[in-house]
Amino acid sequence: MAVSTRRLQKELTEIKTNGTPVGIKLLQADNFESWFLSIEVLGDTLYQGEVFALKFRFDSQYPISAPAVQFVVDDYYKAPVHPHVYSNGHICASILGSEGWSPVLSVISVCITLQSMLAFAKERKRPPDNDGYVIRARAPENPKKTRFVYHDDEV
Amino acid sequence: MSNFLDEDVPSPEDFPPPSNAPGLRELDEALRCNICKELYSAPVTIPCGHCFCSLELPRLAKQECPVCRAPANESQIRKNAKLEDAVRAWNLARPLVLNLVKEEERRRKRKEARQSTPPPVDGYRNRVGQASPKKRKLSPQTDGEESDVVEVTASQLAKSNLAGFGIIEDKGKRRTRSEGRSSSPPPRPSSSKSPQEATCPSCGKMVPFSTINDHLDSGCKLYLKSDAKQKQKQKDGWGNIFGNPETGSSKAKGKGRSREDLPIEDTAEPLPKVSYGTLKPKRLKEMLQELDLPSTGERDVLQARHQRWIIIFNANLDASERKSTNQLKQDLAAWEKAKQSKKPTVDEKKYERENHQVYADLIARAKASAPPKAQPRSSPNEGPLSSPISVDGDSSSDTATLDEKPGMEVDP
Numbered sequence: 001m002a003v004s005t006r007r008l009q010k011e012l013t014e015i016k017t018n019g020t021p022v023g024i025k026l027l028q029a030d031n032f033e034s035w036f037l038s039i040e041v042l043g044d045t046l047y048q049g050e051v052f053a054l055k056f057r058f059d060s061q062y063p064i065s066a067p068a069v070q071f072v073v074d075d076y077y078k079a080p081v082h083p084h085v086y087s088n089g090h091i092c093a094s095i096l097g098s099e100g101w102s103p104v105l106s107v108i109s110v111c112i113t114l115q116s117m118l119a120f121a122k123e124r125k126r127p128p129d130n131d132g133y134v135i136r137a138r139a140p141e142n143p144k145k146t147r148f149v150y151h152d153d154e155v
Numbered sequence: 156m157s158n159f160l161d162e163d164v165p166s167p168e169d170f171p172p173p174s175n176a177p178g179l180r181e182l183d184e185a186l187r188c189n190i191c192k193e194l195y196s197a198p199v200t201i202p203c204g205h206c207f208c209s210l211e212l213p214r215l216a217k218q219e220c221p222v223c224r225a226p227a228n229e230s231q232i233r234k235n236a237k238l239e240d241a242v243r244a245w246n247l248a249r250p251l252v253l254n255l256v257k258e259e260e261r262r263r264k265r266k267e268a269r270q271s272t273p274p275p276v277d278g279y280r281n282r283v284g285q286a287s288p289k290k291r292k293l294s295p296q297t298d299g300e301e302s303d304v305v306e307v308t309a310s311q312l313a314k315s316n317l318a319g320f321g322i323i324e325d326k327g328k329r330r331t332r333s334e335g336r337s338s339s340p341p342p343r344p345s346s347s348k349s350p351q352e353a354t355c356p357s358c359g360k361m362v363p364f365s366t367i368n369d370h371l372d373s374g375c376k377l378y379l380k381s382d383a384k385q386k387q388k389q390k391d392g393w394g395n396i397f398g399n400p401e402t403g404s405s406k407a408k409g410k411g412r413s414r415e416d417l418p419i420e421d422t423a424e425p426l427p428k429v430s431y432g433t434l435k436p437k438r439l440k441e442m443l444q445e446l447d448l449p450s451t452g453e454r455d456v457l458q459a460r461h462q463r464w465i466i467i468f469n470a471n472l473d474a475s476e477r478k479s480t481n482q483l484k485q486d487l488a489a490w491e492k493a494k495q496s497k498k499p500t501v502d503e504k505k506y507e508r509e510n511h512q513v514y515a516d517l518i519a520r521a522k523a524s525a526p527p528k529a530q531p532r533s534s535p536n537e538g539p540l541s542s543p544i545s546v547d548g549d550s551s552s553d554t555a556t557l558d559e560k561p562g563m564e565v566d567p
Contacts, residue, residue, distance in 0.1 A: 002493060003191055009164045010192045017168035060493075063190060064211075102221045103211070104189040 004062040005032045011106050024111045033058060036072065039111055041118045053077040054114065055089075056107055057142070066101035068144045069110055081124040084117065084152070088134045090143040092127065093117065094150045163359045165375075166192070169253060175263075176256050183249070186242050189222055195242045197474035200235045201227040209234070209470035234473040243476075250357035250371045418477040425469045431458045448484070463490055 015026055020037075027036040035056045041047045053072035059065060071079040071089035079089040086092070094100030095113055133139050133146075140146055167183040170176055188195050190211040197209040203225035209232075218228050352361045358375035431439070439457045440450040448464060450457065467483050467490075478486075507514075 006164055007192055010166045013164065013166045013168050099217075102224070104221045 002060055004058055004060050007063055008032045008058060008107075011108070015108065020108065021112060023115055024108065027053060035107060037107070037111055039115050039118075041115060043119070045119050046121050046124050047080055047118050050080065051077075052080050052118075054111065056110075063103040063105070066096055066098065066144065067107070067110070068142050069096050069114075070143050080118055081126060082118060082121050083123070083125050083127055086127055086130050086134050086139070088139055090133070090139060090146065092148045092150065094148075096143070097148055097150070100150075165194075165249075165358065171256060171260060175260070179252070179256065182245070186238075186245050194246060195238060197470055198235045198238045198242065199232045199473050200238075201225075201233075202231050203227065206235055206238055209473035210466065236475060239475055247372060250355075250375060253357055415481045416479050418479050419468075419471060419483075423472060425472055426465045428465065429461065431462075434458075447480075448487070459494070460487070460491060463487060 009032070012029055015029075020026060023040045023042050025038045027038050029035040035058075037054050037056070038051050039054060040049075040051045053076075055070055055072050057068040070091060071077070071085060073079050073087070073089045079085050079087060084092045091114065093114065095102075095105065095110065127133070167180040167187070170179040170183060173180060183194075186194050188198070188208040188211060189205070190207055193208070195206065195208055198206045199209045199212060200206050201212075201220055203220045203223050205220050205222045207221070212232060218226055220227050352363055353367050354360070355362050355367065355370060355375060357371060360375070362370045429442070434442075436454045436457065439454065439461065443450040443457060443461055446461075446464060448460060452460070464483075464487055467486055471478050471483055
């Protein structure tokens with residue numbers, strides 16, 4: 001069994017045994033290529049009452065290489081309106097890039113990071129270059145193929 | 156959901172939560188590598204004090220600790236012999252401890268069942284937490300206790316996950332006293348399986364009955380039913396990939412079999428890293444031949460093989476119980492096989508030709524709309540929080556080129 005599979009299986013066992021943190025739910029994990037989780041931010045925040053879905057995609061190099069993580073955008077789920085989240089669901093967060101990712105991170109720890117990213121948002125706004133990225137530049141289907149530049153150290 | 160979890164992967168959650176078995180999960184967790192989450196194999200330490208499997212660490216291109224991000228470089232990696240000792244002991248003790256703990260849990264449940272209404276029987280792992288943390292002593296049981304034991308638990312256990320551990324007994328069968336008392340009862344074969352095999356109480360796999368104790372002592376590694384078969388398969392695969400092994404490695408044979416099969420000796424030096432950029436394919440082939448490794452394949456295959464060999468070989472030196480050269484070669488072959496099966500097949504040249512027009516358009520538009528120079532911003536905080544820049548020159552599928560300007564500002 002590949003290392004990535006064994007590692008994901010252990011993460012799944014942990015989730016099923018210990019449960020997920022508050023506001024995070026496992027929606028679907030029936031293979032070792034892609035998982036879906038939902039996150040919501042509880043308490044008094046800009047996204048109160050909204051539930052978002054995250055799609056994780058893993059390659060055979062996981063956890064050495066980062067998973068491809070994006071918000072699900074479909075008829076039911078929308079990407080949160082946030083300065084680091086593009087309308088196609090792509091997320092600009094350093095821990096998801098090759099520089100910021102560390103193999104000790106896990107699916108749940110990524111969810112927690114994104115949850116806190118939403119929790120500390122100060123305004124509901126798309127990234128300033130949203131149209132440029134999503135429409136004009138024909139953003140790649142996989143966010144890992146985009147090289148993001150991280151400006152903001154606050155969240 | 157359950158079918159893809161068929162293979163049992165040991166994890167700290169095999170143990171009951173801290174309320175029932177304080178420290179056991181933590182102990183199991185502490186002896187696992189943070190990267191692969193397996194019990195450490197050949198653990199190494201870096202200056203910040205964090206430990207990883209030797210095989211995992213060289214793959215980290217970044218010069219920092221994966222856990223705390225403290226700077227660390229390869230020359231600072233040291234093997235951690237004491238941790239390895241601890242892991243080896245835990246590997247041996249784990250099946251036994253697991254067994255004892257489960258026995259304890261079962262007794263607790265039985266007692267509760269007798270004292271009050273039967274406890275809810277959702278999954279074993281989830282449920283154990285709500286039981287009282289009071290510990291029971293492991294004392295010999297009375298006959299009376301023993302006899303009602305099976306009747307109470309058989310139905311409950313059938314619903315719980317314990318079924319997988321081979322503890323469920325067939326109806327009408329009854330635990331004999333001697334087996335019930337022993338601390339790690341050898342699970343008997345159930346009627347549906349052949350009498351020569353038994354389910355391991357720890358790993359849940361089928362093991363020849365006569366070897367079950369040795370299997371447990373080995374940390375569930377030895378005497379697996381399919382063990383021998385798998386090894387043979389790997390060997391075949393090695394031959395399939397690289398042609399006939401008999402002719403391919405004639406040099407290896409000449410050197411004498413016995414040495415190749417012996418663990419690598421203490422005096423062996425780690426292999427130096429190689430800068431492949433300057434090497435000609437021919438030289439690379441020679442280097443592989445010097446190592447008695449297959450020298451067939453494209454340049455990048457040769458390089459990957461050589462790189463991986465250095466990692467495997469050097470990681471093996473960090474282990475106190477070393478593998479033999481032949482074992483390492485098998486590991487390398489297995490790795491290469493796994494890698495090949497996942498290789499994507501994208502014809503880059505073809506893609507480039509097909510999308511030539513799109514690229515040309517984008518370049519033309521970029522040239523037309525490009526401002527003379529990026530505006531320096533007054534304050535870094537006011538600018539765009541994030542901006543994507545596409546990967547240039549990457550012609551693999553669905554890569555976008557972002558030529559429009561909004562996201563291209565550069566920090567002053």
